[in-house]
Amino acid sequence: MYNAKYIIPGILFFLALIFVPVGYNMGKSFDVKPELPKDQKDCIEDVQVMRDKHMQILNDWRNSAVRDGERIYVNSKGKKYVKSLTNTCLGCHKDKAKFCDRCHDTVGVNPYCFDCHNITPNQKSPIPPAQTGEEGGH
Amino acid sequence: MKSNRREFLKLAAVSAMGVGAARLGFLGDAPAFAGPLPTAADFEKGFKAKHWGMAVFSAKFTPELIEKCRTACHTEHNVPDIPGKKQIKWFWGASYHEAFPTEQGQFLSEDVEHREFPLLCNHCEQPMCVRVCPTQATFQRPDGIVMMDFHRCIGCRYCMAGCPFGARSFNFQDPRPFIHNFNPHYPTRMRGVVEKCDFCAERLAIGKLPVCVEAAGGALVFGDLGDENSDIRKVLREHFAIRRKPDAGTSPSVYYIL
């Protein structure tokens, strides 16, 4: 091979580099403990469904509510809920910082829902603009 | 049954006290504005129509009444209060010449010429804004409401160029610091998004009339243009009404009775 003495170490170095994060996190476990509402037992769907799919559910909600005017969600048990992030989800999960943010921060996602949506239906004033690009705004 | 009713009344009394106290600021985290949260049952009672429209008894409008309707609308929808060129408006007032630039008779009645007219998005039957929006963020619902899906707006402002009525405003900056009477039940917008009146689609969905119509005390009539027995059709049968800029060809759903 042409220039093997440069290319092979190069490739090895590259592979080592991309596997550093994997090695770094090896054996460590994610332990995220979002605080659950104390006065409610059931979410709109089972825990596992919510864990896996809440983003798809919210996406469906926003499309069907805004675009088709279908604002009632019927869950797998036939119970009805209003499709509303602030009024339904955060009406129950009263503290975004202790629920949404705990997971989102740990896994490093930064959904921009709250650039517009209020973080509780009891909020007194609009959330002031984020000071840095990290905290919101995109 | 009886005890249920008593329970309910007790609960109602306690909640009323709670709300009262919260407004005085004793109970912390409660808003200054906003009633109870709408429930799924409320959404089942939503209003339906073939084509929503509005009739404006313009002679009943004073600058004060326009201001009252404007405040009601802007409070309900968290419309920021930004002075100057970056102003955001869903509901506003304008002179005859601004409102009807193509209807200028030379010798107008003084009363009409000096009247202030309430303006809002016309929810046109052939909306120019919908035609030009590249993302379908602005779209027309089957019931005629020209709706905005703020999630999809990319801020290109084609719609603002397209709308012949200046009914659209652009958020040049984060609007949140400029919202004074905050309603936590309605979202805010963010920088780079266009906004306008949505005929209170979120209120129609729970069987309530638009908030400006409520505030106007009879000076605005809202209803189904597709139903000949509706109040609005009755009003339009009995009074001569004009629409803004008919030559623009958008066929507004807001009618002005002079």
Ligand code: SF4
């Ligand atoms: S008034 Fe303007 S924004 Fe409203 S529907 Fe007509 S063209 Fe669109």
Ligand code: SF4
């Ligand atoms: S600014 Fe937003 S709503 Fe207006 S045309 Fe562009 S994408 Fe559509």
